[in-house]
Amino acid sequence: GNSVTQMEGPVTLSEEAFLTINCTYTATGYPSLFWYVQYPGEGLQLLLKATKADDKGSNKGFEATYRKETTSFHLEKGSVQVSDSAVYFCALRNNAGNMLTFGGGTRLMVKP
């Protein structure tokens, strides 16, 4: 079956530091890939997505590139802010479109 593996947290950074959260996946066919963010006490919100190989998703300074050769979708941001503190989930959706499979989540803490 499909699976998503992302780095365990928490990741603690100082403001303006560079962020990378690794995500790799196992899937058949050509899944779509997503990053979701969950702020404290809230549901998940879509951060960015990519639907085919070599696509780059970007939003709010965050980027991730769909790398089929390495089955990866790493999340990056050049300069994090305190307001970026949240839990980040990598996810894939199967070809049929009926299943979203999530990684375990990575908690990011940004200190001033």
Added chain:
Amino acid sequence: EAQVTQNPRYLITVTGKKLTVTCSQNMNHEYMSWYRQDPGLGLRQIYYSMNVEVTDKGDVPEGYKVSRKEKRNFPLILESPSPNQTSLYFCASRTDRGSEAFFGQGTRLTVV
């Protein structure tokens, strides 16, 4: 305002006492899903529905039931809750296979 609404937000109940968590969306979405979120496991899909009267099992359906009698509502039913169903539950909806999923704010369930 487009939203997915879950009720209740918090619930503590005893083993074996039937309960229902409601989910309603106002976006006329066809697809609706239920997930549970547990530490280190990310979100796992319990059930999903592709339209009225069409439901199917996700990854962890045991101990749960759902129904989809109307397009906007997708209640999650625990006929005989057990302590291992203590978790944070999220309902989500989307319009078609290629679109973003919108999540509710979550229901924190404790079964004692």
